[in-house]
Amino acid sequence: MTDPVPVAVPRKGRPLEAVLERFAAVTDGERLDRLADDVSNTLRYEKAVTKGSVEADEGPYERLAEYSDPATPAEPEFTLLRDDRDGKPRRIVFDAATVELGDVTVKLVGREEPFRALRTHEFALGFDSADLVLEEVVEIRESGLGTIADINDRIDPVDTDVRVVTGLGDTVYHTLMGRQDRRDPNTTFDREYLTDYEGPLCISPRYERLVTAVLGTDALDGVEFVYPDAHEEEEGAIARFGLGVYLTVTGSTAREHGLSVGEHLFPSETVLMRNAAETEESVSRVLRALEREAADSEIRV
Template identity: 80%
Template sequence: MSEPVPVAVPRKGRPLEAVLERIATVGRDDRLERLADGVSNTLRYEKAITKDRVEAEAGPYERLAEYSDPNAPTEPEFTLLRDDRDGKPRRIVFDAATVDLGDVSLKLVGREEPFRALRTHEFALGFDSADLVLEEVVGIRPEGLGEIADVNDRIDPVDTDVRVVNGLGDTVYHTLMARPDRLRPGTDLDRAFLADYEGSLCISPRYERLVTAVLGTDALDGIDFVYPKPDEEEEAGIARTGVGVYLTVTGSTARDHGLVVGEHLFPSETVLMRNAAEGDPRVERAIAALDAEDATSEIRI
């Protein structure tokens, strides 16, 4: 078989788990399921150490040597990074693994910013959060954006060659929320509500451009973005403000803060992306292998 196709993937977190689940779904043997479970369990344990929920029995270098075997090319490799906690301590994250999908093999390579690695042509294929595409390259227009299937039409080809292929189904939503006293009887909490609303809208600071792209500039006329206070939960900030947008799956935390959960404005999902300028028959085979027919994503581009 030819050399594996390099694929940029996140180093940790929900997006990496979604990638590993997709690999296990499209794979032809149990080894890929064991790989997905092993990497996910290792990183969950390391996250628990990072969050001081468990105490490690060995230091980071000893744990790293236990997890990674450089003489076993089919086994996953991990690496040490400095994270953003006080003192910049070490954290163990995913580094690489080679997976055989039958017609093609992939070299999954951990990157802190897979989307940007595709933008700079380091990789032809990669996985990352759809949020990053909106935050960095999707054009801002008067009208809003509601589906990832429409994202590619909003990307200026002069700006980047990266395009979304499909999603992995690990969906949470950027959702409109409000205190009940902000809603008139019989009023739905949706985009039409925002079109008539004037006042403060509480969002996470990192999502300002994303929310602007999702809602459109017309809907934001008369609206001012405000942000949660330091060390304040986003839902608490929205409850204090009255109206806001934040990520949710079930909305239970929002309801715990006395909020009404309104329209799902936009899905936050891990997506497979390609750099369209990097054409190669192996890349096409890789995309075909990863595009599972039973994928749970609503995105089919």
């Protein structure tokens, strides 16, 4: 029997749900739909337990034993990790599942940082946030970038063999927004606005490189990165400084802070990646099956 093709996936959250939904979408039958629902429901419940909004009837080891059956490869497995929140609470996260994808068997393997696992050649295929690719390997240039399709052109082949194949469409956006009362009539907070702007730009502390890659160094000439205070809402900090970049879906909370939502600068999206140095035919079969759903997508690289 041929060994399953290992694919690195996130352990929890929206990116993992997007991956499971993609596998379900390209497969006939209900089994992967049930897998996606079971894993998503389990992890949402465990997130609520970790945050303290739900009190579990049993301890984490008892719940883990209930969720996982390593003797049944067709069922998902979970594992227990220490969360990075205050107090380092234990959290149950996705560990692995074996699925049939057309004519190839795939083993989904949970990793904290799937992108880095591909960079070190632990996996040929994997899924992770496009944000992490921008934060780590995309070249900084004078001009910015605005689409998933732009990423590969800005990856130095000397730096990594990993390339983006396609996005999964679970999109929220890094969005430019600012105080309505500081915007001139008939103007929009967009890239053009930034070309003449000088002053503070509020961002999350870990996004300096990402925002620089997205906007380009020319647009940031005369701009100073500033950051929210500890425990301060990002929208509130942007309102305090006047202009900023924040991840948003609807922008409703931003408007409650008196902010005008401007240009969607870049999609924060889960992406399928491959290590181009890994050329096994089984890897190509997995890619062909996964890309079937994305063949007509505008976000396909």
